[in-house]
Amino acid sequence: MGKKDRLVWKLTNRFKSAQESNFLQMVLPVNEKVFIEEAVKFIDKVLYSLIKNKKKHIVIDQGANFWKPESSTKFYSNKKIILITRDPRSIFASMKSRKSLSYPGHDVNIFIDWYKSIIPKEKFFKNSKNILLIKYEDFIFNYENESKKLLRFLKIKKVDKHQFNIDDSRKNIYKADKVLTKKEKHLIETKLKKYLQWPKKKSI
Secondary structure, X not given: OOHHHHHHHHXXXXXXXXXXXXXXXXXXXXOHHHHHHHHHHHHHHHHHHOOOOOOOOOOOOOOOOOOOOOHHHOXXXXXXXXXXXXXXXXXHHHHHHHXXXXXXXXXXXXXXXXXXXXXXXXXXXXXXXXXXXXXXXXXXXXXXXXXXXXXXXXXXXXXXXXXXXXXXXHHHHHHHHHHOOHHHHHHHHHHOHHHOOOOOOOOO
């Protein structure tokens, strides 16, 4: 925009939030197919420039949109997407303990509605060779089998030493029992019954 148009835009949008502002439409300099192909090459260069040795695998934490895992990763080459779900009791307990203001950890009823809306729908990953769904609790309590499944999915023979203690993780699974009230726990277990993932308690 020229100076005059820029000034008019600033005055018009001065008291608007980012969501309300009327931004200009982005125009791609080439057709979409070429743009995506070039973007993939560019992002590959950026990722590999961050490591000294060009390793075969790079892990990107939260590199995909939870609700649109395939379309949100179209700029990655040779992608493998891992979606991780967790027992809603543990998630609510974590929000409640940390007082995460951006999440509904203050009201169990709002949390229940929120959880139902964010849980990935089966259509997002069913029959996809690029997506693996992992239940956190299954991974912790059946580590040997679940880790083998993960390695097969990633086409990796083995992983060098990991830095977490599986026994400590198992002990922490049920921390929500101490954080949630009986009412909160009952509501989650009743209204989110099909999403519960805790195994039956065993002495550790």
